[in-house]
Amino acid sequence: MAHDPDSARAEAEEAQRERARAERARHEQGLGARLGSAVKEVVVVLAMALVLSFIVKTFLIQAFFIPSESMEDTLLVGDRVVVSKLSPTLVDVDRGDIVVFDDPGNWLDPAPEVNRGAALNAVRDALMFVGLLPDTSEGHLIKRVIGLPGDHVQCCDSEGRLLVNGTAIDEQVYLRPGAAESNQEFNITVPQGRVWVMGDNRGDSSDSRYHDPGGTGAEGSVPIDRIVGKAVVMVWPLDRIARLSDHDDVFADVPDPGDRAFGMAPRPTPSAR
Template sequence: MAPRGEQDVLSGGSRGVAPQPPRSAAGRLAVAIKEFVLVAAMAITLSFVVKTFLIQPFFIPSESMESTLVKNDRVIVSKLTPGPFPLQRGDVVVFADPGDWLPPTPVTDAGPVMNGVRKALTFVGLYPDTSEGHLIKRVIGLPGDKVECCDDKGRLMVNGVSIDEPYVKDGQKPSESDFSITVPQGELWVMGDNRGDSSDSRFHDPSGNGSDGSVPISLVVGKAEALVWPIDRLTRLGDHPDTFTKVPAAGVITLGRATPSGEPETDGS
């Protein structure tokens, strides 16, 4: 007769533990549904957290940023700027309408079910925001900057330094209208890359001094980091630091006329 311990091993388990009966098909289905719901809930929660604090997709609603972005492109916007990372001249930013910049937008009705699904997916970040109530432009002036149009070569000037802007749409001038403004503290001067067809800071500044057309930084949703759709145009959106590298800090104005290289040309005195 085998020892008691050996009997336990040969029987396939510890003494007193009965083998579990196999689950029925209905039981397996219930477990699978439970696991699916748990995974879906985790995915939706994670997506909502990412959309709220890190990144969010947006549709491009107009032609104002051509040729960098065209209508119906989709971009990924980082919500870490402004925040842990500061805004810089040249950044492409998405911001809420400061007030009457946008005309009333007709709501596309896809039926109650699809409208609800789209709103829910947009809320949790699984569907790109349609950009209704938001605009996308490029930062040209930071708080305290003096932005002017234009020098004798038709270029914008920031703090007295002329800048060459490779992102401006081919065939467009840096600005059709002359202006000279100082960006208020806590705000930004923004312009579209399609300068001839962009209702930007220039066109919302009736005061002519920057106080009306500048955008409060508090309205900035984030910085557009990458063009992600259509896939054949997938690219990172640069801030063109070379354009602004010679521009002095806000509040510092160079003397004399800017040369083509961007260096100020003094009068020799």
């Protein structure tokens, strides 16, 4: 039988086109597989980063935004600080520490909600939840610890200085320049399991002094279990990055509250809190 050259050529061309289509399909399939694998890797990395950030924020450190003037000039409005959550769980809180704590009971006025729209609000809340954005500090306060459990804290001696367990302390190193130690007299004993806190800007700080109507320290002091952590470093703005000092030298001469001269029980050990 005679062979038709045109038919043979058409078959060859069709076979070539089929091979080309098969090659394109294999290439596209390979590209899709590589793209899918890359996407999976990115998702896994992001998920691990979010989980790690959440763990760090929950158990180790957390960033907070400073919303008020109560700690000036140590901390200014808009500053960001990093808080170590090892205190008070693993590391004891001490006099002079700057601590962030949950509102112990109506210290704060209700904060007005800032509505940026449902989508942006959800993104902001999610990023704060996992620790990728600093906490807005709503529901939290930041102050300096002045008295520990059992301490006798009093304002003031003849020179206007606070007395802690009968010893006058010189706070000028961290108080806002020109600020008096206190414009309100008090004479309290810090209950067990609690601390007495005050802001560095004493004239503009709604602290333990103003939330203790009974004048005994029972209501104005803050339960230790309400402390979120100790502020250790300021990270924003960049020109103010610095370690936050607890100024332990200020309290170096303060005796233990168990001293017989004060007739008080000794400070409890961490296991007794």
